[in-house]
Amino acid sequence: MASWRVGGASWRVCKMSRTRHYRDLIAWQKSMDLARLIYARTEEFPKSETFGLRMQLRRSAVSVASRIAEAHGRLNDTEMRKGLGAARAAINELQTQTELAASLNFFEVAISEELLDLGTRVAKLINGLLGVLEPDLETSETREPANSPSREARQPAKREV
Secondary structure, eight states, rough: OOEEEEETTEEEOOOOOHHHHGGGGGHHHHHHHHHHHHHHHHTTTTTTGTTTHHHHHHHHHHHHHHHHHHHHOSSSHHHHHHHHHHHHHHHHHHHHHHHHHHHHTSSHHHHHHHHHHHHHHHHHHHHHHHHOOOOOTTTTTTOOOOOOOOHHHHOOOOOOO
């Protein structure tokens, strides 16, 4: 544990201690609430969406909770970060699908707002978990997109034969 003083205040940084079980994580609990809510709210979707958007929403919602649970089981912070990153990606997917369902009038406005708000709360909880994990030293640098001009400038010129 590291500590330092700034001005009159002292600060301590300590490594996050893991909960005994993933069920103790508030992010997992709220993601389970979200999954149950998605199941309930998609029950009234049109029959034509039984294997379409309805199923996609349900799979995404289940994926969020599952990925949080899986991340908790990882043996180190680097692997847990990857799992939580996947959970965060699943939330983005779920929110995109929720917005699509709302635009197709499968959800009432109040229902879509409720789902999006709960999704945002889960995303913030995941971000909070990510914030207390040890940084991944291998990937903590900012990476440039593969198609960035500065990256292309560093590539050796290709010879034409």
